[in-house]
Amino acid sequence: MSAKEKSIKPQHNKMLNATQGLKNIMGRHFLAIEQAYRDGKPTAWATSGSPVEMLYAMDVQPMLPENSATVSAAQKYSQNFIELAEAEGFSYDLCSYFKTNVGAVLSNAGMAEGGTRKPSFMLSTDVICDTHVNWFQVQAERFNVPHYSIDVPHVVSNTTNRQYNYFKNYITEQLYEFIDFMQEVTGHEYNEENARQVSENSWNLSKVWQDIYELRKCIPCPISTRDTFGGLFPLFTMPGLKEPIKLYKRMYKEAKMRVDEGIGALEKEDFRLMFEGIPFWYNLKYFGQLERWNAIIVYEPYTYAFSKYMNPKVTKEMVLNKPIEAMSELMLSFWYVYDLETRIKKFEETVKDWSIDGVLLHNNLSCRPNSCGMYDLKRHLMDDYDIPCLIIDADMNDPRKLNETQTLNQIESFIEILRQRKKT
Ligand code: SF4
Numbered sequence: 001m002s003a004k005e006k007s008i009k010p011q012h013n014k015m016l017n018a019t020q021g022l023k024n025i026m027g028r029h030f031l032a033i034e035q036a037y038r039d040g041k042p043t044a045w046a047t048s049g050s051p052v053e054m055l056y057a058m059d060v061q062p063m064l065p066e067n068s069a070t071v072s073a074a075q076k077y078s079q080n081f082i083e084l085a086e087a088e089g090f091s092y093d094l095c096s097y098f099k100t101n102v103g104a105v106l107s108n109a110g111m112a113e114g115g116t117r118k119p120s121f122m123l124s125t126d127v128i129c130d131t132h133v134n135w136f137q138v139q140a141e142r143f144n145v146p147h148y149s150i151d152v153p154h155v156v157s158n159t160t161n162r163q164y165n166y167f168k169n170y171i172t173e174q175l176y177e178f179i180d181f182m183q184e185v186t187g188h189e190y191n192e193e194n195a196r197q198v199s200e201n202s203w204n205l206s207k208v209w210q211d212i213y214e215l216r217k218c219i220p221c222p223i224s225t226r227d228t229f230g231g232l233f234p235l236f237t238m239p240g241l242k243e244p245i246k247l248y249k250r251m252y253k254e255a256k257m258r259v260d261e262g263i264g265a266l267e268k269e270d271f272r273l274m275f276e277g278i279p280f281w282y283n284l285k286y287f288g289q290l291e292r293w294n295a296i297i298v299y300e301p302y303t304y305a306f307s308k309y310m311n312p313k314v315t316k317e318m319v320l321n322k323p324i325e326a327m328s329e330l331m332l333s334f335w336y337v338y339d340l341e342t343r344i345k346k347f348e349e350t351v352k353d354w355s356i357d358g359v360l361l362h363n364n365l366s367c368r369p370n371s372c373g374m375y376d377l378k379r380h381l382m383d384d385y386d387i388p389c390l391i392i393d394a395d396m397n398d399p400r401k402l403n404e405t406q407t408l409n410q411i412e413s414f415i416e417i418l419r420q421r422k423k424t
Contacts, residue, residue: 014224014226014265014266015224015226015227016223016227016251016254016255017254018247018250018251018253018254019226019227019230019231019251021247021250022230022231022233022234022247025234025238025243025244025247026233026234026237028243029234029237029238030111032061033061033063033111033117034111036061037117041059041060041061042059042060042061042120042121042185042186042188043060043061043062043063043117043119043120044060044061044062044063044119044120044121044122044123045062045063045064045065045116045119045121045122045123045136045139046062046063046064046122046123046124047064047065047066047123047124047125047128047132047135047136048064048066048128048132048236048306049125049127049128049132049331049334049336050123050124050125050127050132050150051123051125051150051175051178051327051331052064052236052237052239052240053195053198053199053202053239053240053323053327054175054178054179054182054195054327055123055182056198056239056240056241057190057191057194057195057197057198057199057240057323058179058182058183058186058188058190058194059186059188059194060120060182060186060188062237063116063117063119064236064237065097065101065116065135065139066097066236067233067236067237068101068104068111068114068115068116069096069097069100069101069104069114069281069397070114070233070281070396070397071111071112071113071114072100072104072109072113072114072397073100073114073280073281073282073396073397073399074281074282074284075112075113075114076282077100077104077109077113077114078096078100078114078281078282078397078398078399079282079398079399079400080103080107081099081100081101081102081103081104081106081107081109081114082096082099082100082103082397082398083103084102084103084106084107085098085099085100085102085103085106086099088102088106090102093365093366094131094366095129095131095135095366095367096366096395096396096397096398097135097366097396097397098131098135099398100114100397101116101135101139102138102139104116105139105142118143118145119143119145120145120185120186121145121146121147121148121181121182121185122136122139122140122145122146122147122148123136123147123148123149123150123178124136124147124148124149124150125149125150125151125152125331126149126150126151126152127150127152127331127334127336127337128334128336128337128369129367129368129369131369133149136149146181146185148178148181148182150171150174150175150178150331151170151171151174152167152171152331152332152337153167153170153332154337154339155167155332155333155337155339156339157339157341157342164332167332168325168328168329168332169328171327171328171331171332172324172325172328175324175327175328176324179324195323195324196320196321196323198239198240198323199240199319199320199323199326200316200319200320201239201240201241201242201245202239202240202319203309203316203319203320204245205234205235205238205239205241205244205245205248206235206239206307206308206309207307207309208245208248208249208251208252209231209232209235209248209304209306209307210304210307210309210310211252212228212248212251212252212255213299213304213307215252215255215256215259216298216299216354217298217353217354217355218259219264219269219272219355220262220263220264220265220266220269220296221264221265221266221269221272221296221298222255222256222258222259222263222264222265223251223255223265224265224266224296224297225275225279225284225287225297225300225303226265226284226288227251227255227265228300228303229279229284229287229300229303230284231248231251231303232302232303232306234247234248235306235307235308236306239308264296265296266291266294266296268294269294269296270293270294270295270419270422271293271294271295271296271357271358271415271418271419272295272296272298272354272355272356272357273290273295273296273297273298273356273357273358273359273360274297274298274299274300274301274347274350274351274354274356274358274359274360275287275297275299275300275302275359275360275362276300276301276302276347276359276360276361276362276374277302277361277362277363277364277367277370277371277396278302278362278364278367278370278396279300279302279362279396280394280395280396280399280402281396281397282397282398282399283399283402283404286402286404289408289411290411293412293415295415297360298354298355298356299350299354299356301335301346301347301350302370304335305334305335305336308330308334309330310333310335311329311330311332311333313329314326314329314330314333336369336370340373340376340377340380343373343377344377344380344381344384347359347377347381347387348381348385348387351381351385351387356387357388357418357421357422358387358388358389358390358414358415358417358418359381359387359388359389359390360389360390360392360411360414361374361377361378361389361390361391361392362392362394362396363391363392363393363394364394364395364396365393365394365395365398365401366395366396366397366398366401367396374391375391377389378391388414388417388418388421390410390411390414392407392410392411393407394407
């Protein structure tokens with residue numbers, strides 16, 4: 001075998017080689033932001049869950065402060081920024097992404113520290129949480145820039161078709177109004193062909209990500225959270241660009257090679273877990289400790305949710321021909337707006353499809369929308385479906401709220417329970 005053949009042979013090297021390319025892609029995203037400033041191109045802050053595709057379609061450079069907040073956490077700046085925000089009067093219990101952003105702006109932090117530049121305007125939506133809207137209200141006032149917010153009603157189990165259609169039209173109207181808003185602020189015209197191209201890229205990006213998740217059903221699982229926690233960023237910062245599609249295709253190809261060779265991300269896989277919630281960005285290595293028990297996380301609803309094209313009513317044809325209407329449907333069916341009943345059903349299906357032994361639920365002390373109903377979710381999964389669950393108290397960006405040793409002890413006991421179940 002030649003040296004070249006040896007180097008491409010799949011191995012248990014935990015992280016895919018392709019995922020290493022993520023740093024370059026994200027680096028280029030930040031460079032594009034700098035370039036936009038140099039060229040005087042319009043820029044916008046956007047919250048996750050908002051239609052970032054529409055910004056790309058209007059040639060506006062997006063910046064996602066949540067993404068920047070994770071950079072702060074990874075670089076160990078988030079606690080400092082959070083404490084600065086608290087010194088300004090923002091409560092200990094508020095969202096730590098928000099407080100990281102407040103502290104980063106107050107400190108005039110550079111992008112490498114998770115700072116963000118003053119945008120031409122801000123775009124938020126309450127599709128995931130009200131914090132997004134309030135956060136941008138605070139910051140738009142501080143920067144004195146316009147702020148457009150999209151209100152998204154929540155579909156629940158007894159929502160009627162009539163109500164659903166009303167919601168859809170309500171969002172569609174707001175999206176068309178948002179185009180008017182952008183035309184006024186930026187002077188750019190809406191171009192249908194651009195919108196179609198961006199929508200196609202966004203669709204393709206998401207579909208490859210979903211294909212990668214299909215491979216994670218295989219035993220052993222070819223991909224761990226080393227690839228997915230960071231790998232998710234292009235989905236919400238760059239939906240509409242071609243570049244990340246190539247990266248995801250490379251990840252898929254390499255993972256498929258592992259599957260074909262029967263190679264997993266771990267050398268030995270004894271326990272397959274689901275992790276619900278946002279990871280601890282300040283300590284991603286923490287999740288690597290599961291490997292001491294040959295345990296691997298094979299599915300995360302959070303990282304999967306951002307592949308957004310999950311509603312069977314939203315076909316590729318619709319996305320290409322009616323991108324705005326398709327976006328309204330997608331905003332109504334975003335994973336995180338599911339009511340408890342639908343969430344339980346989705347979890348139950350996922351546990352079966354991905355052959356999951358147990359579920360770790362992150363009771364995120366920052367993110368109440370994500371943690372709301374978690375104890376009910378746990379009770380139903382355990383009592384009605386016999387799915388073992390463990391709730392972990394922590395925070396995605398505030399290291400003060402994770403008790404590392406205590407949590408690890410809890411996980412160890414949980415794994416012991418899973419081990420005993422396997423024996424019986
Ligand atoms: S972490 Fe939770 S509360 Fe904070 S912005 Fe995200 S969804 Fe909203």
